[in-house]
Amino acid sequence: MRRFFTLAVLALLPLMAMAQPKVVGHRGCRFEGPFENTLASMKVALDAGVDAIEFDINLTSDDQVIVFHGPKIPGTDNLDIRNVTFAEARKMTLPGGHQMPTLEEWLAEAAKHPEVRFILEFKHQLTPERETMLVEKGMAVVRKCKMTSQIEYTAFGSHMCDAVKHVDPSAKIIYLQSGVHVHDAQWAKDKGYEGISFDLNAFLNNPWIVDQARRLGVETTLWLVNDYEVADWAILHGIDWISSDHPEKLTPYIKAVRTYRQN
Numbered sequence: 001m002r003r004f005f006t007l008a009v010l011a012l013l014p015l016m017a018m019a020q021p022k023v024v025g026h027r028g029c030r031f032e033g034p035f036e037n038t039l040a041s042m043k044v045a046l047d048a049g050v051d052a053i054e055f056d057i058n059l060t061s062d063d064q065v066i067v068f069h070g071p072k073i074p075g076t077d078n079l080d081i082r083n084v085t086f087a088e089a090r091k092m093t094l095p096g097g098h099q100m101p102t103l104e105e106w107l108a109e110a111a112k113h114p115e116v117r118f119i120l121e122f123k124h125q126l127t128p129e130r131e132t133m134l135v136e137k138g139m140a141v142v143r144k145c146k147m148t149s150q151i152e153y154t155a156f157g158s159h160m161c162d163a164v165k166h167v168d169p170s171a172k173i174i175y176l177q178s179g180v181h182v183h184d185a186q187w188a189k190d191k192g193y194e195g196i197s198f199d200l201n202a203f204l205n206n207p208w209i210v211d212q213a214r215r216l217g218v219e220t221t222l223w224l225v226n227d228y229e230v231a232d233w234a235i236l237h238g239i240d241w242i243s244s245d246h247p248e249k250l251t252p253y254i255k256a257v258r259t260y261r262q263n
Contacts, residue, residue: 022051185213195219
Protein backbone atom coordinates (compact mmCIF):
# COMPACT_ATOMS: atom_id res chain seq x y z
CA MET A 1 0.00 0.00 0.00
CA ARG A 2 2.83 2.41 0.88
CA ARG A 3 4.52 1.66 -2.46
CA PHE A 4 1.27 2.31 -4.33
CA PHE A 5 0.79 5.61 -2.52
CA THR A 6 4.35 6.67 -3.35
CA LEU A 7 3.85 5.87 -7.03
CA ALA A 8 0.58 7.82 -7.07
CA VAL A 9 2.26 10.88 -5.57
CA LEU A 10 5.13 10.62 -8.06
CA ALA A 11 2.61 10.46 -10.89
CA LEU A 12 1.05 13.68 -9.65
CA LEU A 13 4.32 15.59 -9.33
CA PRO A 14 4.44 16.80 -12.96
CA LEU A 15 0.89 18.14 -12.59
CA MET A 16 1.71 19.73 -9.26
CA ALA A 17 4.68 21.55 -10.79
CA MET A 18 2.57 23.44 -13.34
CA ALA A 19 0.15 26.29 -12.85
CA GLN A 20 -3.37 24.93 -13.16
CA PRO A 21 -5.61 26.31 -15.92
CA LYS A 22 -8.85 28.06 -15.11
CA VAL A 23 -12.18 26.59 -16.19
CA VAL A 24 -14.62 28.09 -18.70
CA GLY A 25 -18.19 26.79 -18.78
CA HIS A 26 -18.89 26.27 -22.50
CA ARG A 27 -22.30 27.76 -23.36
CA GLY A 28 -22.88 27.87 -19.63
CA CYS A 29 -23.08 24.15 -18.98
CA ARG A 30 -23.78 22.38 -22.24
CA PHE A 31 -24.48 18.75 -21.38
CA GLU A 32 -25.57 18.57 -17.73
CA GLY A 33 -28.83 20.17 -16.72
CA PRO A 34 -30.68 22.87 -18.68
CA PHE A 35 -30.31 23.63 -22.39
CA GLU A 36 -27.16 25.54 -23.39
CA ASN A 37 -26.97 29.35 -23.42
CA THR A 38 -29.99 29.73 -21.15
CA LEU A 39 -30.07 31.54 -17.84
CA ALA A 40 -30.56 28.16 -16.17
CA SER A 41 -27.38 26.82 -17.83
CA MET A 42 -25.51 29.86 -16.53
CA LYS A 43 -26.66 29.01 -13.01
CA VAL A 44 -25.39 25.42 -13.30
CA ALA A 45 -21.97 26.69 -14.38
CA LEU A 46 -21.89 29.25 -11.58
CA ASP A 47 -22.86 26.61 -9.02
CA ALA A 48 -19.97 24.49 -10.32
CA GLY A 49 -17.58 27.28 -9.38
CA VAL A 50 -16.25 28.12 -12.86
CA ASP A 51 -13.82 30.98 -13.44
CA ALA A 52 -15.52 32.06 -16.65
CA ILE A 53 -18.60 31.39 -18.76
CA GLU A 54 -18.67 31.45 -22.56
CA PHE A 55 -21.92 32.22 -24.36
CA ASP A 56 -23.05 32.94 -27.92
CA ILE A 57 -25.04 35.66 -29.60
CA ASN A 58 -26.76 35.69 -32.97
CA LEU A 59 -28.63 38.19 -35.11
CA THR A 60 -32.29 37.61 -35.99
CA SER A 61 -33.73 38.46 -39.40
CA ASP A 62 -34.97 41.83 -38.09
CA ASP A 63 -31.51 42.80 -36.83
CA GLN A 64 -32.02 42.03 -33.14
CA VAL A 65 -29.47 40.35 -30.88
CA ILE A 66 -30.39 37.06 -29.19
CA VAL A 67 -28.38 34.72 -26.95
CA PHE A 68 -28.31 31.48 -28.94
CA HIS A 69 -25.70 29.29 -30.61
CA GLY A 70 -27.60 28.02 -33.63
CA PRO A 71 -27.86 28.31 -36.44
CA LYS A 72 -30.52 25.56 -36.38
CA ILE A 73 -33.27 25.79 -33.77
CA PRO A 74 -34.11 22.47 -32.04
CA GLY A 75 -37.72 21.38 -32.12
CA THR A 76 -38.38 23.11 -35.44
CA ASP A 77 -38.21 22.02 -39.08
CA ASN A 78 -34.55 23.10 -39.33
CA LEU A 79 -35.35 26.77 -38.88
CA ASP A 80 -32.27 29.00 -38.89
CA ILE A 81 -32.11 31.59 -36.08
CA ARG A 82 -30.77 34.10 -38.61
CA ASN A 83 -33.94 33.75 -40.70
CA VAL A 84 -36.56 34.27 -37.99
CA THR A 85 -37.66 37.47 -36.30
CA PHE A 86 -36.79 38.36 -32.73
CA ALA A 87 -40.45 38.00 -31.68
CA GLU A 88 -40.63 34.54 -33.27
CA ALA A 89 -37.41 33.47 -31.56
CA ARG A 90 -38.63 34.60 -28.16
CA LYS A 91 -41.85 32.60 -28.51
CA MET A 92 -40.01 29.36 -29.20
CA THR A 93 -39.58 26.78 -26.46
CA LEU A 94 -36.16 25.16 -26.20
CA PRO A 95 -35.56 21.65 -24.81
CA GLY A 96 -36.46 21.54 -21.14
CA GLY A 97 -38.99 24.34 -21.53
CA HIS A 98 -36.46 27.15 -21.67
CA GLN A 99 -36.48 30.41 -23.64
CA MET A 100 -33.74 32.16 -25.58
CA PRO A 101 -32.51 35.03 -23.37
CA THR A 102 -32.02 38.54 -24.60
CA LEU A 103 -28.49 39.85 -24.22
CA GLU A 104 -29.82 42.35 -21.67
CA GLU A 105 -31.29 39.52 -19.59
CA TRP A 106 -28.06 37.54 -19.76
CA LEU A 107 -25.91 40.50 -18.74
CA ALA A 108 -28.25 41.40 -15.87
CA GLU A 109 -27.60 37.97 -14.35
CA ALA A 110 -23.88 38.11 -15.16
CA ALA A 111 -23.57 41.43 -13.35
CA LYS A 112 -24.52 39.67 -10.11
CA HIS A 113 -21.26 37.70 -10.33
CA PRO A 114 -18.43 40.19 -10.82
CA GLU A 115 -15.86 37.55 -9.84
CA VAL A 116 -16.64 35.56 -13.01
CA ARG A 117 -15.37 36.42 -16.46
CA PHE A 118 -17.96 36.25 -19.25
CA ILE A 119 -16.81 35.52 -22.79
CA LEU A 120 -19.18 36.62 -25.55
CA GLU A 121 -18.83 34.71 -28.83
CA PHE A 122 -20.10 36.29 -32.03
CA LYS A 123 -21.53 33.58 -34.31
CA HIS A 124 -21.07 33.61 -38.08
CA GLN A 125 -23.73 35.52 -40.00
CA LEU A 126 -24.94 35.28 -43.58
CA THR A 127 -22.79 38.16 -44.85
CA PRO A 128 -19.73 40.07 -43.60
CA GLU A 129 -21.91 43.15 -43.28
CA ARG A 130 -24.26 41.35 -40.90
CA GLU A 131 -21.30 40.08 -38.90
CA THR A 132 -20.15 43.67 -38.46
CA MET A 133 -23.70 44.62 -37.43
CA LEU A 134 -23.76 41.83 -34.84
CA VAL A 135 -20.47 43.05 -33.34
CA GLU A 136 -21.62 46.66 -33.20
CA LYS A 137 -25.05 45.87 -31.77
CA GLY A 138 -23.73 43.35 -29.27
CA MET A 139 -21.05 45.67 -27.97
CA ALA A 140 -23.55 48.52 -27.76
CA VAL A 141 -25.70 46.42 -25.42
CA VAL A 142 -22.64 45.59 -23.30
CA ARG A 143 -21.89 49.31 -22.97
CA LYS A 144 -25.53 50.13 -22.20
CA CYS A 145 -25.52 47.51 -19.42
CA LYS A 146 -22.22 48.88 -18.06
CA MET A 147 -20.55 45.48 -18.42
CA THR A 148 -17.49 46.37 -20.50
CA SER A 149 -15.08 45.53 -17.66
CA GLN A 150 -16.52 42.02 -17.19
CA ILE A 151 -16.98 40.98 -20.83
CA GLU A 152 -14.39 39.59 -23.22
CA TYR A 153 -15.05 38.70 -26.84
CA THR A 154 -14.27 35.78 -29.11
CA ALA A 155 -14.99 34.74 -32.69
CA PHE A 156 -13.84 32.43 -35.46
CA GLY A 157 -12.03 34.37 -38.16
CA SER A 158 -10.40 37.76 -38.07
CA HIS A 159 -13.28 39.78 -39.56
CA MET A 160 -15.34 39.97 -36.38
CA CYS A 161 -12.24 40.09 -34.17
CA ASP A 162 -11.02 43.14 -36.09
CA ALA A 163 -14.51 44.66 -35.89
CA VAL A 164 -14.37 44.38 -32.09
CA LYS A 165 -11.07 46.28 -32.03
CA HIS A 166 -12.51 48.89 -34.38
CA VAL A 167 -15.41 49.53 -32.00
CA ASP A 168 -13.26 49.48 -28.87
CA PRO A 169 -9.47 49.12 -29.17
CA SER A 170 -9.27 48.37 -25.44
CA ALA A 171 -11.67 45.41 -25.64
CA LYS A 172 -10.15 41.99 -25.01
CA ILE A 173 -10.50 39.63 -27.98
CA ILE A 174 -9.73 35.90 -28.11
CA TYR A 175 -9.16 34.45 -31.58
CA LEU A 176 -10.84 31.09 -32.21
CA GLN A 177 -9.42 28.50 -34.59
CA SER A 178 -9.23 24.72 -35.03
CA GLY A 179 -7.37 22.12 -37.05
CA VAL A 180 -3.75 21.36 -37.81
CA HIS A 181 -2.92 24.61 -39.59
CA VAL A 182 -3.52 27.56 -37.25
CA HIS A 183 -2.09 31.02 -36.79
CA ASP A 184 0.57 31.26 -34.12
CA ALA A 185 0.70 33.50 -31.06
CA GLN A 186 2.96 36.03 -32.79
CA TRP A 187 0.33 36.53 -35.48
CA ALA A 188 -2.31 37.10 -32.80
CA LYS A 189 -0.03 39.52 -30.95
CA ASP A 190 0.63 41.47 -34.15
CA LYS A 191 -3.13 41.67 -34.79
CA GLY A 192 -3.64 43.13 -31.32
CA TYR A 193 -5.52 40.10 -29.98
CA GLU A 194 -5.09 39.20 -26.33
CA GLY A 195 -5.75 35.48 -26.58
CA ILE A 196 -5.96 32.40 -28.81
CA SER A 197 -8.46 29.59 -28.35
CA PHE A 198 -7.67 26.35 -30.19
CA ASP A 199 -8.98 22.80 -30.17
CA LEU A 200 -6.82 19.88 -29.05
CA ASN A 201 -5.92 18.99 -32.63
CA ALA A 202 -4.35 22.41 -33.12
CA PHE A 203 -2.34 22.39 -29.90
CA LEU A 204 -1.23 18.74 -30.27
CA ASN A 205 0.19 19.48 -33.71
CA ASN A 206 1.67 22.82 -32.66
CA PRO A 207 2.65 22.48 -28.98
CA TRP A 208 5.38 25.11 -29.37
CA ILE A 209 2.67 27.76 -29.74
CA VAL A 210 1.89 27.47 -26.01
CA ASP A 211 5.43 28.45 -25.03
CA GLN A 212 5.47 31.19 -27.66
CA ALA A 213 2.18 32.56 -26.34
CA ARG A 214 3.49 32.58 -22.77
CA ARG A 215 6.57 34.57 -23.81
CA LEU A 216 4.43 37.07 -25.69
CA GLY A 217 1.78 37.44 -22.98
CA VAL A 218 -0.96 35.95 -25.17
CA GLU A 219 -3.49 33.85 -23.23
CA THR A 220 -4.20 30.28 -24.37
CA THR A 221 -7.51 28.44 -24.19
CA LEU A 222 -8.02 24.75 -25.03
CA TRP A 223 -11.42 23.44 -26.10
CA LEU A 224 -13.22 21.26 -25.54
CA VAL A 225 -11.93 19.61 -22.38
CA ASN A 226 -14.48 17.01 -21.39
CA ASP A 227 -12.30 14.36 -19.76
CA TYR A 228 -9.54 14.27 -17.18
CA GLU A 229 -6.82 13.05 -19.55
CA VAL A 230 -7.16 16.14 -21.73
CA ALA A 231 -7.21 18.29 -18.60
CA ASP A 232 -3.91 16.67 -17.56
CA TRP A 233 -2.44 17.54 -20.96
CA ALA A 234 -3.53 21.16 -20.48
CA ILE A 235 -1.92 21.28 -17.04
CA LEU A 236 1.34 19.70 -18.19
CA HIS A 237 1.65 22.11 -21.13
CA GLY A 238 0.78 25.25 -19.23
CA ILE A 239 -2.52 26.11 -20.91
CA ASP A 240 -4.14 29.15 -19.25
CA TRP A 241 -7.82 28.24 -19.70
CA ILE A 242 -9.81 25.11 -20.53
CA SER A 243 -13.33 25.31 -21.94
CA SER A 244 -15.61 22.43 -20.99
CA ASP A 245 -19.12 21.18 -21.66
CA HIS A 246 -18.87 19.55 -18.22
CA PRO A 247 -17.70 22.29 -15.85
CA GLU A 248 -19.41 20.47 -12.99
CA LYS A 249 -16.82 17.69 -13.43
CA LEU A 250 -13.73 19.55 -14.61
CA THR A 251 -13.85 22.37 -12.05
CA PRO A 252 -13.55 20.04 -9.02
CA TYR A 253 -10.77 18.11 -10.76
CA ILE A 254 -8.69 21.21 -11.50
CA LYS A 255 -9.23 22.48 -7.96
CA ALA A 256 -8.17 19.09 -6.53
CA VAL A 257 -4.90 19.18 -8.47
CA ARG A 258 -4.34 22.75 -7.32
CA THR A 259 -4.88 21.69 -3.72
CA TYR A 260 -2.30 18.90 -4.06
CA ARG A 261 0.18 21.42 -5.42
CA GLN A 262 -0.43 23.93 -2.62
CA ASN A 263 -0.10 21.30 0.09
